[in-house]
Amino acid sequence: MADEDPRWRDWLAAAQAGDATAYATLLRAVLPWLRGRARSRWPGAGAADIEDIVQETLLALHQNRHLYDPSRPAAPFLYGILKLRGAEVRRRRQRHAGREAELDDAALAVSTPATQEHATGARQLGEALAALPARDREILELVKMQDLPLAEASARSGLSVPVLKTATFRAIARLRKLMGADHGY
Amino acid sequence: MDTDDLITRLAAANLPPVRPARAPARAIGWWLLASLPALAAMVWLMGPRPDLGPCLADPAFCASEALAAVTALLAAYAALCAGRPDEPGWKLALPFAALALWLAVLGRQCFILSISTHGGALVVRPDMMCLPAIALTGLVPAVALLLLLRRAGRFRRYAVWFNAALAAAAAAEAALRLFHPEGTMMTMLVWQMGSVALLSALGAAAGRLLRPRR
Numbered sequence: 325m326a327d328e329d330p331r332w333r334d335w336l337a338a339a340q341a342g343d344a345t346a347y348a349t350l351l352r353a354v355l356p357w358l359r360g361r362a363r364s365r366w367p368g369a370g371a372a373d374i375e376d377i378v379q380e381t382l383l384a385l386h387q388n389r390h391l392y393d394p395s396r397p398a399a400p401f402l403y404g405i406l407k408l409r410g411a412e413v414r415r416r417r418q419r420h421a422g423r424e425a426e427l428d429d430a431a432l433a434v435s436t437p438a439t440q441e442h443a444t445g446a447r448q449l450g451e452a453l454a455a456l457p458a459r460d461r462e463i464l465e466l467v468k469m470q471d472l473p474l475a476e477a478s479a480r481s482g483l484s485v486p487v488l489k490t491a492t493f494r495a496i497a498r499l500r501k502l503m504g505a506d507h508g509y
Numbered sequence: 510m511d512t513d514d515l516i517t518r519l520a521a522a523n524l525p526p527v528r529p530a531r532a533p534a535r536a537i538g539w540w541l542l543a544s545l546p547a548l549a550a551m552v553w554l555m556g557p558r559p560d561l562g563p564c565l566a567d568p569a570f571c572a573s574e575a576l577a578a579v580t581a582l583l584a585a586y587a588a589l590c591a592g593r594p595d596e597p598g599w600k601l602a603l604p605f606a607a608l609a610l611w612l613a614v615l616g617r618q619c620f621i622l623s624i625s626t627h628g629g630a631l632v633v634r635p636d637m638m639c640l641p642a643i644a645l646t647g648l649v650p651a652v653a654l655l656l657l658l659r660r661a662g663r664f665r666r667y668a669v670w671f672n673a674a675l676a677a678a679a680a681a682e683a684a685l686r687l688f689h690p691e692g693t694m695m696t697m698l699v700w701q702m703g704s705v706a707l708l709s710a711l712g713a714a715a716g717r718l719l720r721p722r723r
Contacts, residue, residue: 342526351516379515384594386519388662390527391593404594408664 328399329353336401337394351382354402358382361406366414373417377410384409452502460495467492530660533589533596540585540653547649548684555688564686569618574683576611581679583607585654588672592661601668604675611679615702619694630694639700642689644708647681666716674712678705 332354338346358381362374369377384405392401453461466477467488478485531539564570584604590596622630654673661669682705691697 339524340527340529342524344520344524347524348516348520351520355512355516375512379512382512382515382519384662388594388664390530390660391662392595393529393532396595401595404596405664408594 327357328397332398332402333394333396336389336392336398340389340392340394351385357399358402358406361403362410365407366410369414373413377406377413380409380413381406448503449499452499455502456495456498459491460498463488463491463495464499468496530593531657533586533593536589536657537582537586540650540657543653544650544680547653548646548680551646552684552687558686558688558690560690561687569614570686572614573611573618574686576607576614577679577683577686580604580607580611581650581676581683584672584676584679585650588654588658588669588676589661591665591668591672592658592663594662594664601665601672604672608675608679612702615694615698619698622694632693632695633699634692634696636692636696636700638689639685640704640707642685643678643681643701643704645681646684647677647708650680651677667713670716671709671713674715675705675709678708681705 332350335346335350335353339350355378358378359374362369362377362381366373366377381402385402388405392398453464456464463477463481463483466472466480467474470477472480474485474488478488481488483491558564584607587601587604590600619630651673654676658669658673682701685701686697691701
């Protein structure tokens with residue numbers, strides 16, 4: 325790739341040998357390049373999405389440093405990770421957005437109710453949440469309010485990922501029932 | 510987390526050194542080194558088929574054997590490339606081209622034989638030995654490839670697993686035809702190629718089941 329700095333491959337090879345300074349220099353040097361590449365590959369993505377993709381790319385680079393062949397240029401390696409990880413992040417976001425649509429309808433955002441109607445909805449939601457079993461509240465807090473990745477929420481809750489998914493679904497169903505909005509399930 | 514903080518954490522002072530992974534082309538050499546003696550041993554243990562001499566003189570038989578070997582090689586190479594982010598996607602399609610050609614050649618042979626034998630080649634007989642024989646014969650190539658894929662990246666996992674299974678199954682199929690007479694052409698297509706397809710599909714399914722959860 326024409327826009328590669330020739331020092332990248334030296335820094336990446338040094339990082340493979342355990343040189344933390346070269347690695348930090350490399351990561352800071354490629355950061356603007358990765359952001360630019362991500363923006364041009366996914367022009368419709370928001371700034372937060374682009375930053376997520378770039379961070380996932382850096383994490384994947386860290387886990388896969390051993391796959392870099394020092395005799396080859398570094399840019400295709402970095403761009404390959406960006407493409408593959410970015411596509412995964414985008415797919416995950418789309419799935420997540422689909423799952424969250426119903427929760428948005430249930431007005432889980434209790435922070436700033438602007439109108440009387442919103443205030444009533446938020447109060448209803450607060451009451452419904454309070455009436456939920458503690459385990460359901462904990463699961464909704466981790467998965468939906470803190471928006472943690474499933475793996476992390478699973479580690480914190482002590483439930484496996486499939487069990488956590490089922491428990492989340494059931495907690496939402498119970499919440500909707502308590503709020504009198506259980507149609508459609 | 511802020512990206513600068515992430516960089517600081519990743520590039521911590523105790524960054525462990527890593528050994529660069531073998532290039533796919535070199536790894537293929539190791540795979541052949543492990544697989545070829547195992548396949549030869551299997552043919553020797555089971556005993557070559559009685560009509561092996563005439564078969565080897567038949568260009569159609571040799572062509573399908575060569576295409577099975579090429580499919581196995583390209584699938585193993587694609588499996589080794591799929592986990593590397595800097596390998597282009599077209600390399601992952603190479604085994605499909607070989608597989609399509611292999612199937613086309615077998616289909617053509619089946620068609621010609623069905624005419625010359627007045628439909629005799631189209632008779633399908635049960636051949637229960639095929640699936641276990643291919644699975645057993647492909648065991649060493651499969652294990653060898655899995656060992657070589659231990660350090661593969663977590664990228665394109667479906668392609669890694671599907672191609673690894675296809676490589677082992679195609680290599681096993683090439684060896685199987687040296688010790689197991691297939692009866693009719695259609696029996697060979699249905700049972701032997703069906704076993705290759707089934708084992709490859711199981712490989713892809715394993716890739717899906719073992720996908721890291723997020």
